[in-house]
Amino acid sequence: MQNTKPHAALLASPGMGHLIPVLELGKRLVTNHGFNVTVFVATTDNSLSKSQLIEQTPSPNLLNVVLLPPVDVSSLITPTTGILTQLAIMMREALPKLRSAILAMKFCPTVLIVDLFGTEAMVIADEFNMLKYVFITSNAWFLALTLHMPTLDKVVEDNHVKNQEALLIPGCKSLEFDDTFEPVLDRNDQIYVEYKHMGVQMQKFDGILVNTWQDLEGTTIGALGGEKKLGRVAPVPVYPIGPLVRAVKPGPRSEVLDWLDMQPIDSVIYVSFGSGGTLSAKQTTELAYGLESSDRRFIWVVRPPIETDSAAAVFKTSHRSDDSPDFLPDGFLTRTRKMGLVVSKWAPQNEILSHPSVGGFISHCGWNSALESIVNGVPMIAWPLYAEQKMNAAMLTEDVGVAIRSKSLPTKEVVGREEIETMVRTIMDKGDARRARVKTLKSSAERALSKGGSSYNSLSHVANDSETAFKYLKAKPQGA
Known part of the structure; x- marks a missing residue:
C-alpha cells in the first residue's frame, strides 16, 4: 500500500493542559488538511491509562493515538521536585521510546510537532529528516517570555526577581513581578534551567504553533513576527492556530x-x-x-x-x-x-x-x-x-x-x-x-477557525510546507 498523504507525528506530555489541545490539533490536521496523524503520549506508571486517553480523544477513529511505554523517573526526582520539572525529566527520558516507535512505523512521518516539554525531540526529527514544530498550548505572551528569557543578562533578571521591577519583553506587555512565571524566580531550581533550555531549543525549530488567534493577541503576535529592527522576539515563524479547545461531546445527560x-x-x-x-x-x-x-x-x-x-x-x-x-x-x-x-x-x-x-x-x-x-x-x-x-x-x-x-x-x-x-x-x-x-471575542474565535479565517490560514501554511516536504522527501519503509 502506498503512502498517499503527508503524515504528522505529534508528541504530547500527559497533563490534560497539553494533551487536549494537541489532540484537537491532530483532529484539525486530519479533517481540514487531509493528513494522517499519529499522536504519541509520554507516560509513567502513574499517568494516563489507555481508556482515560480514549475518553479525551476527539473522534478516536480520526487519530492513531499511541501511549509510549512508561518511563521510570523515580531515581531522578525527589519528593520536593516540582511538577513542571518532573514533566521535563519524563519527556527527556521518553525520547528513546519515541525513536523506537517511529522506527516501527511503516512510513516515516513528514513532520514532528511537540509540546513545550518535548523540545529535545528535535534531534529525532533531524535524524528522520522531518520538519519540526513546537506547539505552545498557552498564549502568545507566554511564548514571548519563553523566547526572551535566554537573552536576558543577570542584571536584568536581578532587577525583575530581586528588585521586583517589571520585565520588559520587546513589543509586548511588560511582565509585572507579581504576575511572573514562577520558574524564572530561582536560578537554583532545576525548572529554571529547564525552562531557559526550552527557550533556546525552540529557536532551532522550523516554526512555532501557538494556541491563540490574531484578534485576541494582535499586538503580541505582531511583536513575535515583526521586523527585527522593531524588536522581533521570535527568530522563527510563529503560527497562531487557536483557539483549539475540547469539543462538546454528545452523550448521556449528567x-x-x-x-x-x-x-x-x-x-x-x-x-x-x-x-x-x-x-x-x-x-x-x-x-x-x-x-x-x-x-x-x-x-x-x-x-x-x-x-x-x-x-x-x-x-x-x-x-x-x-x-x-x-x-x-x-x-x-x-x-x-x-x-x-x-x-x-x-x-x-x-x-x-x-x-x-x-x-x-x-x-x-x-x-x-x-x-x-x-x-x-x-x-x-x-x-x-x-x-x-x-x-x-x-x-x-x-x-x-x-x-x-x-x-x-x-x-x-x-x-x-x-x-x-x-x-x-x-x-x-x-x-x-x-x-x-x-x-x-466568541464570534471572533469562530471566524478565526472557519475556512479562510486567520487561524485556519495559519495552520494551512504549516500544512502546505509539510505537503511540499512530503512530495520531495518520499516517505518510505524504515530501514530501506
Missing part, C-alpha cells in the same frame, strides 16, 4: 446539565480550579460564604481542602478518605440548596460553560479553561494558582477585558468573602462591559 436546564439564561456562575488546584480550608470557607452572600446561582466543583494556613495548595492530595463536603461551613448546603449545586471533584466543564444558563466562571486561568470560557462567551473571575496562570489572569483582566480579579493574589493571601461577593455580583451583572467583550 445531573449537572439537568439542573442547569432549570435555571434562567446567564444566571449561574461556575466555580472550578482545574485538576491541579486545591484551596486551603480557610479559603474554602471564605469562598463558600462569598458565594452564599452574593445571592447568585452557582455550580461549585469542590475538592477537600488542604489543612494549611496558606491561601492555596497546588498538586497536593488531601488525606481525607471520603468525598463528603463536610469541610464546608455548617448549614451551607442546606441554606444554598435552592440556588447552588456542589459537585465533588469533577464536572463536565466544557458542557457546563456552553450551557446558556451559565453566565460567569471563577477560574484558575489555566489556558484551556480560559479559552473554553471565551469561546462560549462567558466572562471570568480570575483566580490564578500556579504555572503561567498569573500571566493569563493579568492579560485577560487588563488587556483582553474579559475578566476581573481580586486585589491581592490568591496564592499569597486569603481572598475574603466580601470581596468574593462583590466580584460575583459584578461579573454576573448583565450590563457589565466584560460580558459584551467576551461575546465579541
